[in-house]
Amino acid sequence: NQPEETIRSLSSEILGCDVANQVTKSKMIIGFSVVVVFLSVVIIVGIVLYRRKEDLKVYLYARYGWRFKEEEEDMDKPYDAFLSYSKHDLDFIVHTLLPGLENRDPPFRVCLHHRDFIPGIPIADNILNAVEESRRTIVVISRNFLE
Numbered sequence: 001n002q003p004e005e006t007i008r009s010l011s012s013e014i015l016g017c018d019v020a021n022q023v024t025k026s027k028m029i030i031g032f033s034v035v036v037v038f039l040s041v042v043i044i045v046g047i048v049l050y051r052r053k054e055d056l057k058v059y060l061y062a063r064y065g066w067r068f069k070e071e072e073e074d075m076d077k078p079y080d081a082f083l084s085y086s087k088h089d090l091d092f093i094v095h096t097l098l099p100g101l102e103n104r105d106p107p108f109r110v111c112l113h114h115r116d117f118i119p120g121i122p123i124a125d126n127i128l129n130a131v132e133e134s135r136r137t138i139v140v141i142s143r144n145f146l147e
Contacts, residue, residue: 074135079111082134084127086144090114093140 049056060066081101085093093112101108111134117126131137139145 077133077135078109079116079130079134080108081136081138082111082127082130083138083140084113085140086142086147087114088144089140089142092142097140 057068061068083093083097083101098110098112101110111130113123113126113130116130117123118129121129
């Protein structure tokens with residue numbers, strides 16, 4: 001019991017170190033290190049998300065239906081969507097799909113080739129113009145479209 005009492009009675013001056021000060025320094029170093037590691041992880045995750053933001057938008061829309069702000073440059077286009085489909089599916093397009101798009105609130109402005117293409121201009125040019133003048137392109141993929 002005597003050696004234990006002797007060790008406890010030793011002061012920091014005799015040992016040559018300030019134990020309380022060393023504990024405080026250690027706590028500060030650990031705290032600073034935790035903050036640096038946390039900030040590094042946040043910055044790295046931020047960079048990865050920024051570089052993959054389009055993939056992230058697609059994932060969030062596909063998984064949760066989340067939509068993000070439309071690009072300002074697309075807002076002045078005359079059509080919301082260009083609808084590409086097989087001429088054999090015209091009945092479905094005109095009687096089912098198109099009313100669902102154009103009769104909603106707010107209505108979609110849809111570009112259809114049988115209605116909105118300019119006569120006398122080659123079909124390839126009309127398609128290119130329709131895609132450029134539309135914010136989105138909707139392709140109705142059916143057996144008829146694939147044939």
